[in-house]
Amino acid sequence: MASLKFPIFLFISSLSLHASMAEIICEDLPKDVCAFSIASSGKRCVLETAADKEGDVEHQCRTSEVVVERMADYIESDECVAACGVNRNSIGISSDSLLDQQFTAKLCAPACYQNCPNVIDLYFNLAAGEGVFLPDLCNAQWSNPRRSMVDLILSSGAAPGPVSSQATGLFAVEAPAAAPM
Numbered sequence: 043m044a045s046l047k048f049p050i051f052l053f054i055s056s057l058s059l060h061a062s063m064a065e066i067i068c069e070d071l072p073k074d075v076c077a078f079s080i081a082s083s084g085k086r087c088v089l090e091t092a093a094d095k096e097g098d099v100e101h102q103c104r105t106s107e108v109v110v111e112r113m114a115d116y117i118e119s120d121e122c123v124a125a126c127g128v129n130r131n132s133i134g135i136s137s138d139s140l141l142d143q144q145f146t147a148k149l150c151a152p153a154c155y156q157n158c159p160n161v162i163d164l165y166f167n168l169a170a171g172e173g174v175f176l177p178d179l180c181n182a183q184w185s186n187p188r189r190s191m192v193d194l195i196l197s198s199g200a201a202p203g204p205v206s207s208q209a210t211g212l213f214a215v216e217a218p219a220a221a222p223m
Contacts, residue, residue, distance in 0.1 A: 066115050068105040076103035077130045078118035078161060080110050086164070089133050101133070108135060108167075113160060122158035125151070137168040140179070150180035
């Protein structure tokens with residue numbers, strides 16, 4: 043009987059080892075863990091909308107082209123999702139949430155900033171794409187919570203893009219005309 047137990051133990055052990063070494067493929071992930079996950083390839087998973095054959099809109103997990111340098115095979119924990127104030131139902135990847143002071147306060151809080159490197163890496167890169175250094179944004183949040191990302195963008199020397207005369211929003215200001223030469 044003892045000789046039968048050992049092979050069964052080995053078989054069960056190999057199943058659990060195989061399961062723990064499984065690759066993460068974004069397209070195979072359920073939508074409730076897609077956002078803030080990283081595939082085995084090192085690319086971020088994103089939740090996207092797509093129309094099915096009947097024309098109904100559904101959410102699908104897709105592999106983005108955004109590569110994470112030092113992480114792979116990673117599904118963000120529920121603790122970090124809650125601590126950082128991110129939403130697993132987020133569609134795509136966007137820096138828009140950095141304009142929200144309440145979101146930035148959660149992102150910069152020690153529970154997120156010091157414990158959730160995946161989320162911080164994502165928003166570090168999103169902020170950099172907007173010309174803002176995330177540690178500066180967090181320092182501003184800690185020292186002066188009313189200072190917004192817009193203030194940091196404008197003080198960083200980054201110029202807002204062109205604006206039509208009918209634009210409205212954060213950067214909808216008309217620049218003075220250049221002086222003639």
